[in-house]
Amino acid sequence: MKIVAIAGSIAEASYNRQLVAYIASHFAELADIQPLSIQDVPVFDEDLDIADYPAVQALADQIEAADGVILATPEHNHTLAPAMKNVIEWLSNQVHPFANKPTLIVGASYYTQGSSRAQLSLRQILEAPGVGALVMPSDEFLLADVQTAFDAQGNLSDPGTQKFLGTVMGKFVQWVNVLAAMKPTPDAPAWQAEDLTASHPTDTTIPVPMDADDWVEQGAAKTHAASGHDYVQLDRGLLTVDQLNWFLNTFPLEATYMDENNQFVYYNHFRDHDDMLAPRYPAQVGDAAAMCHPKRAQDHVKQVLHMLRSGKTDRFAMPVPGNQVNAKWIMHYYQAMHDGDQHYRGVNEWVLDIWPIVADYLKQTGQQLVPVPGAKVDAVSGASQSATAPAKPDADTGASAASEPPAAPAKPAPDADTGASAK
Amino acid sequence: MKHYIGIAGTNAKHSTNRQLIQYMSHHYADSATITLADIAGWPLFYKTPDHTVPAAATTLAEQIQAADGVIIATPEYDHAVPAVLSSALAWLSYYIHPFAGKPVMILGASYGALGTSRAQAQLRQILTSPELDARILPSGEFLLGHSLKAFTDQGELTDAKAVAHLDELMANFAIFADINAQLTNSLRAIHKGAQA
Known part of the structure; x- marks a missing residue:
């Protein structure tokens, strides 16, 4: 399972980035968790074109390709950090990589709240139609007093907190799997x-x-x-x-x-x-x-x-x-x-x-055939109204052998030999 | 005559929220001066190690400090205020506190029917955080839906009901600013008394 994780901070040092790093290394056996940087994402402006910002496009592609996303949000002024909201705006305008993506919210803060209000804001934002993430319900991982939460090796020092995060991560992997199973498969052509x-x-x-x-x-x-x-x-x-x-x-x-x-x-x-x-x-x-x-x-x-x-x-x-x-x-x-x-x-x-x-x-x-000047002739399908896909001669059977079926069944390119000929 | 700072929470070239502030500054010119502040081009907020803020933020902070109140017109992106606005407010509360005790009126315009209802609720929550500590006009919302069709070519609001509603809010805001000034003064007096 491939998970990408983003800390919503562009500060030089960030406890949420530390939390993401901890999750990525500590739960490596549970899933392949890759931290993504948002350092190079410019201020969103609806007049800008994402095509001009490869760093943003790359971020979108990585999220798109992942099975799930973990977002670690700081809390600033009772809401998520502007840097995190900024990324989501880029990724809900011309591109929508969060759409139907299983997503887990976590967060760390200096004092007792542990980013509780930022997480609620983030949840509301992720569930907006233009974003469309499938945010995991129930468990909240709120890491309070973050300045003392990690030991020198970058591990969570409180065993209870460690254990709870393990439970949350286990549920999230399950959440990803359940949603993957529910993913509607496109209707097979009739x-x-x-x-x-x-x-x-x-x-x-x-x-x-x-x-x-x-x-x-x-x-x-x-x-x-x-x-x-x-x-x-x-x-x-x-x-x-x-x-x-x-x-x-x-x-x-x-x-x-x-x-x-x-x-x-x-x-x-x-x-x-x-x-x-x-x-x-x-x-x-x-x-x-x-x-x-x-x-x-x-x-x-x-x-x-x-x-x-x-x-x-x-x-x-x-x-x-x-x-x-x-x-x-x-x-x-x-x-x-x-x-x-x-x-x-x-x-x-x-x-x-x-x-x-x-x-x-x-x-x-007493007539002769003359070619129509400039007429485009497909020697293979010219006589047929509907056979538009190119067919290749097949030495063994004389049958047409276009190797790929055409995208739309309305324009089939059947084997020339739909009767019986394989022997 | 009141003096307000008007902030359109946007960096877009064309913004009906900016248009709304411009309309107000013109429409209420007899009772108030409204100076339109521009937050486009500010860097995205991050915690600078030396606690500095961009020069544009310092300038706007001073203007807010000197004003009787602030009018913020917010767009709504993804059910929330745009990052460019939350970022500006983050700079305006990072080791500077121009909003502390400052009367603020929230409004917003959106292309759809809802008129930024959710962004306004979030903005209210942001402005009550300790580092901002604004005094938000408590009742009365101004939600301008279908904002692309709300203005004439001359920039006038076409809906007479909306105009009447906004007139009322602006009158209330002036009263609110006065009451808030009294409240702030009496709080100051209480604090002084407590210290004495």
């Missing part, structure tokens, strides 16, 4: 809740181990799935399973079905792995999304899935890295699927090279 392990079975989930290589065969046995010449009634038509396969496998694109549990349950298997634009192996079907995406891409996958699940968008499109202008332009499209009740039922992902289509169109219409 997309982080996307469960890529597919551990929320849905009404279509089949009770077969997801990682089984023969997940399809096991599942088919369990569900007595239609096959071959069995008819399936569709909206709108009637096909046998064979016919369905012939049909799906002749679309000029690679299609993948990721259900609402983020389980990869289908792809149209008409090319071998090595010939695919987004390569898949038959054994991958059934895998959870987490198993078919490299770890570095998973935040991006989550962002896209969340966008589609939450309805932020129904379709997300992105080109893959490594595309070549006017030669090959592979696009991934992620389309949210919904049932008749508008419940999200997963993602239809399709992958295709759109260049042959564009080239054919140009040929048929």
Whole structure:
């Protein structure tokens, strides 16, 4: 635990500074207690800029970085010393390092009061909104008759006082710990809740181990799935399973079905792995999304899935890295699927090279492409409305590998291969 | 005709507390002279080993000594008086005691609604400390809230009620200064009698 301690005095000799030094050395095992000097803090003036006063900025930074603060205040004219108030004014104007900082007040004075009124003033000041410290309640450490309180070695000479200070310090460490535990953690972005392990079975989930290589065969046995010449009634038509396969496998694109549990349950298997634009192996079907995406891409996958699940968008499109202008332009499209009740039922992902289509169109219409003068082109994300984060080509998978998720989920940079490709 | 020292507890370039003192010195010119004291630029108080104070503090101490009373207008920083004011008061009570027995009126102006209520309470506490030992006008507060909108371009207070209230306080302060002078004289007489 890191504690900083400030004696509110700029006098050449100060008993409160001595008290701070004593606390720092005597309770070193309890916490790392670092005395801070306020000697170089100029008179606060609201017209001054803290940026011009490195000593003040350094003080602010050290308080900011600490887990807790101990303030030892002298009493002057029934209130805290001007030097201490002066520091607090600097640290409650442009910067606010005391905000929510666990703080302990102690103080020493010449006579019987032991800085009692200064401590009350200081407490009131520290609790003002611009300061916002969390001052420890209950125990007050008031060191009276300070001129005779320390022995020659700088230790408190009265054993009772020593013991009481130990109790106060013990409570303060507890106070710091309790407040640290209460510190609100910033709300995790909603997309982080996307469960890529597919551990929320849905009404279509089949009770077969997801990682089984023969997940399809096991599942088919369990569900007595239609096959071959069995008819399936569709909206709108009637096909046998064979016919369905012939049909799906002749679309000029690679299609993948990721259900609402983020389980990869289908792809149209008409090319071998090595010939695919987004390569898949038959054994991958059934895998959870987490198993078919490299770890570095998973935040991006989550962002896209969340966008589609939450309805932020129904379709997300992105080109893959490594595309070549006017030669090959592979696009991934992620389309949210919904049932008749508008419940999200997963993602239809399709992958295709759109260049042959564009080239054919140009040929048929006798046109050429011309670049827009001065247009800013991002070769990676140009074709996509929302993929604005730069992606780097990845030699292994052809997948985008922006290593950091973007700050806002509204602008995701998903792995180019949100389908299934890790094997 | 009373003579007062007016202290605006600030070192800011633009201060509605200074504006308030300036308004009073102009508005009450028929009944009192109010000299505006400047505490900007004083060093931060520390206990000088040789017990000296800055020359500016010595000068102001002499002016206070000669005056019938002191009017302090305090801003409020962090629920308290600004350090620049508490520092000035610390210098003005370090081996010199111009405030001892001196009538003081406290007021204050703030940007928000509260009008320095907490700083005034603290200032009262500070002024009653033994080294200052001021005689503070006991009742009646003047809390000027929303002070950025309180004055006309000519520096007049716009709120007639506030003006009437301040008039009353100023009249009371003059009476208080007279009574205090009598009190001080009779205390002196008692002390002399006790010593005799």
